[in-house]
Amino acid sequence: MAKEKIRNSIWFVIFDGLKIYFSNIDKFVLYMLFPVFGQIIGLALTFGLTIGFADRIAQKANSLHSALGIIFLLAIPGMLIFLKAFWDYMVAYVALNSMTEGALTTGHVYDFQSHRQVATRRAFKYIGFLFVVGVLSLVGVAFSIIPLLGLIPPLIFWVFFVLVYQVFTFEEELSIKDCFKRSFELVKGDWSRTFFLMIILWFFSIYIITEGVSVVFDCLHLTDKVCSLFDFIGNGMPLEYFNKALRYINLPEITVNMISKTLFMTTLTTIVAGLSLPIRSICYTLWYKTMSCLKDGVPEQKSKKQKKSQKNEE
Numbered sequence: 001m002a003k004e005k006i007r008n009s010i011w012f013v014i015f016d017g018l019k020i021y022f023s024n025i026d027k028f029v030l031y032m033l034f035p036v037f038g039q040i041i042g043l044a045l046t047f048g049l050t051i052g053f054a055d056r057i058a059q060k061a062n063s064l065h066s067a068l069g070i071i072f073l074l075a076i077p078g079m080l081i082f083l084k085a086f087w088d089y090m091v092a093y094v095a096l097n098s099m100t101e102g103a104l105t106t107g108h109v110y111d112f113q114s115h116r117q118v119a120t121r122r123a124f125k126y127i128g129f130l131f132v133v134g135v136l137s138l139v140g141v142a143f144s145i146i147p148l149l150g151l152i153p154p155l156i157f158w159v160f161f162v163l164v165y166q167v168f169t170f171e172e173e174l175s176i177k178d179c180f181k182r183s184f185e186l187v188k189g190d191w192s193r194t195f196f197l198m199i200i201l202w203f204f205s206i207y208i209i210t211e212g213v214s215v216v217f218d219c220l221h222l223t224d225k226v227c228s229l230f231d232f233i234g235n236g237m238p239l240e241y242f243n244k245a246l247r248y249i250n251l252p253e254i255t256v257n258m259i260s261k262t263l264f265m266t267t268l269t270t271i272v273a274g275l276s277l278p279i280r281s282i283c284y285t286l287w288y289k290t291m292s293c294l295k296d297g298v299p300e301q302k303s304k305k306q307k308k309s310q311k312n313e314e
Contacts (some may be wrong), residue, residue, distance in 0.1 A: 008294065009068065010200070013283050017286055019307070020100060020103045020282050021282055023103075024109040027109045029275065031092070031096075034085055035085050035086075035088040035092055035274065038088070038276055039268070040267060042078045042082025043157075046078030048232070049074040049075065050074055051232060051233065053071075057071060078286055082183045089274065090119075091116055091120060092277060094118050094169045095290075096277065096285075097166050097169040098114075098169060101279075119169075122172070129179065140158060156191075160188070161180055161183050163194075163287070165281075166183075169285075170288070185295065186288065190291060197284075205280055207273075209272045210265075226264055227264045230260040233263065234256030234259035237259070239253075239256070264270055
């Protein structure tokens with residue numbers, strides 16, 4: 001009984017998840033490089049070309065339509081890179097779950113393409129699934145604006161649905177609606193443990209790393225230099241009109257430096273969250289398997305190493 005409680009604890013899930021991650025860290029980091037940095041490069045290229053050349057195009061273009069057409073053409077390369085990287089990032093939500101199962105059964109992570117096919121061979125269904133997730137996320141964000149208790153209902157429901165990507169990965173026969181229903185059933189009765197698992201993973205895999213990197217940048221006096229790379233965005237915005245309205249309602253003015261620092265921290269958080277996605281996916285996959293065993297009464301699948309060890313003991 002004690003052993004069962006230990007294996008079903010969130011600490012065991014985190015420990016085992018970190019063990020899988022660090023034993024294959026080179027593969028996971030390599031896999032996430034383009035999905036993460038491709039989005040950053042794509043957006044930087046898009047805004048850099050459009051905002052950077054907007055004034056020159058407006059001065060030399062014969063008409064507004066031709067100017068907008070040229071700006072649109074300049075935005076296409078960056079947007080294509082961004083969209084490809086964004087799709088690969090969303091596919092990673094499913095592929096990483098499949099990789100985790102492969103690591104559990106074989107002890108290794110390999111053949112990325114076969115893991116990607118878990119999502120790509122059901123591309124239309126997966127796009128519909130992502131659409132539903134996106135709509136529910138927007139509803140949750142809109143609901144959270146309500147003062148005082150607005151954030152609580154979305155948080156409660158999102159914890160119930162945190163395992164939907166794992167359900168979509170491993171229970172292919174389920175419909176999109178049933179994926180959410182299945183996640184709800186798995187988390188039901190273990191909401192608090194699932195919630196604490198989410199908080200711990202967010203705190204250590206995103207917040208701590210982001211703050212640690214920002215402190216290193218501050219100590220090396222690199223923050224201002226890196227932030228200056230974003231100044232062109234603030235300089236291209238009509239801040240005088242915004243500040244005029246802010247002064248009217250007695251609010252602090254927006255400066256180019258404020259915008260640059262916000263974009264720097266947002267970019268840093270995005271990179272950290274993206275590169276650390278494998279850690280969270282691995283732990284959620286292990287939690288999904290644990291909850292499935294508990295709720296369905298199915299014996300936990302053993303890895304080859306565990307089977308070999310048990311055979312030697314016998």
